Amino acid sequence: MEKRIIGVDNGNNFVKVVAGGLKNRYSFSNIIAAAAEHRIIAGDEGSDPLDTLHYRVCSPALGEGNRVYVSGNLATGSVHLKNEIGVQRKKYNNDQILIHALLSIAIDAAETLEVNEHGYIDASGYMLATGLPLNEVDKKSEFRKRLTDHVHEIQFLQVNKYAGKRVKIRLDDVAIYTEGPTGAMDLSEPDDDNVNALYPNMQKQHVLLVDIGGGTTEGAILKKGRVDSLNSVGKSFGASVIMDRLIEEIFKRDEVQIQTRQQLINEIYGKEHPNKVMIRGVATPVMEYVKDEMEGLASRIYYEIVDASWKKVTDLQTTIFIGGGSILLKECLEKINQSNPHPLGMEFLKGEDSIWINARSYYKCARIKQSKSVGV
Structure with a gap:
């Protein structure tokens, strides 16, 4: 049944x-x-x-x-x-x-x-x-x-x-x-009503799929749809530490109490003021509070997962970032990549697609x- x-x-x-x-x-x-x-x-x-x-x-x-x-x-x-x-x-x-x-x-x-x-x-x-x-x-x-x-x-x-x-x-x-490698299914498989897949050619490519979550970050290497378990990595760090630090810094600097990560995420990932928080009616960039933390986490992800994977697996064609953390760190990751003498191919899923x-x-x-x- x-x-x-x-x-x-x-x-x-x-x-x-x-x-x-x-x-x-x-x-x-x-x-x-x-x-x-x-x-x-x-x-x-x-x-x-x-x-x-x-x-x-x-x-x-x-x-x-x-x-x-x-x-x-x-x-x-x-x-x-x-x-x-x-x-x-x-x-x-x-x-x-x-x-x-x-x-x-x-x-x-x-x-x-x-x-x-x-x-x-x-x-x-x-x-x-x-x-x-x-x-x-x-x-x-x-x-x-x-x-x-x-x-x-x-x-x-x-x-x-x-x-x-x-x-x-x-x-x-x-x-x-x-978590992470399975995301390839959503990118390459059509929806219930046969809507075109976001990445229909993924099953034919060699891709690094980086899922930046709250507590972990997965770097899954997919070769024509199959996971390369030997070279895929999972790290025990993610974006939640930045969220918690941001809540502390907002209270410390502005005496504004944000109760939960959810409240914060609703603002940061909102379409009206992306990567900003409303402080007494003013949309304030997140980077003003946790610039060092964001750049530090982005650097770890880039060098420990992205750059390291491209050095190990020389026939990779692109890196696709997914997960809520990728929305928060997109600007930092792109900046690091641009400073690389040999910039790597990187793509970011849009907000709703990335989160779900x-x-x-x-x-x-x-x-x-x-x-x-x-x-x-």
């Missing part, structure tokens, strides 16, 4: 979800906080369930298997200790990553499925497609077992539209891909896998 595919990209800053089709997508901030079963409801919360994610999760796979949490926007203002994904934290054994994968399924199930005669929503008809960083690929089976070896339950509490709904999740089909590439790729890979298994 064909299952409903859900692609989940658990990024350091946002959880991006593609469910049932490439046009059906949603995201929420990757922040979680413990909460009470009954919470004070603010009058301006709005009607979007994603703004009021308040739920109980029951799962034997978790360290604390029966707890109440808030996530996303609701967690940003929590009086309890709130957790963002730290730069050095592994994803494969991180409870927050697991909870948000389950929550992503529960949100889609609450939206699309009916409560059965037993009083809950049966979400056993899903195929989950998600990813781990390049330096955690050897942990895929361990991560998969945490998802497939148990029955999980999400009970929505004081959540707009979904309040009181219980979602039971049993997963027997979990596809775990590699992993979730879309997971969905597309799972779609191909499923079509082969059912003989389509």
Whole structure:
């Protein structure tokens, strides 16, 4: 039986979800906080369930298997200790990553499925497609077992539209891909409605695909669509350290408190004032606060990943930068490349394409896998 595919990209800053089709997508901030079963409801919360994610999760796979949490926007203002994904934290054994994968399924199930005669929503008809960083690929089976070896339950509490709904999740089909290299699928594979792929010739080229995330940066070498595992690299540094430093510097210099990375990212990646933050009504360049940090990170990425890869693999044709961090560091990376006596071929994906590439790729890979298994 064909299952409903859900692609989940658990990024350091946002959880991006593609469910049932490439046009059906949603995201929420990757922040979680413990909460009470009954919470004070603010009058301006709005009607979007994603703004009021308040739920109980029951799962034997978790360290604390029966707890109440808030996530996303609701967690940003929590009086309890709130957790963002730290730069050095592994994803494969991180409870927050697991909870948000389950929550992503529960949100889609609450939206699309009916409560059965037993009083809950049966979400056993899903195929989950998600990813781990390049330096955690050897942990895929361990991560998969945490998802497939148990029955999980999400009970929505004081959540707009979904309040009181219980979602039971049993997963027997979990596809775990590699962050970065899998992005090639979104670039080379057409969309659901056969829209042209962004890079249709990628399957014929030798490409360095650099995914600058929040906590990691992957440099995947793809030779005619196949990953060159020997020469691909994954580094444990990314753009989140700049975001955190920027929040500190804005408060230190201007006494303006930015609550979360999400608030900051919404401004920096916005179309109106790209790479700027609004400080008392003035669009101020990010570089004014963290110039040294941005140039330092860009330099590490350029010399440790990009330049080093071109020296090892002499038949590379271009470098394509993806991920939210590439938007932030584009100017710095281009400046470094221009100073190189032999500038390298470099291309940058546009904002929306860059941010959603992993979730879309997971969905597309799972779609191909499923079509082969059912003989389509």
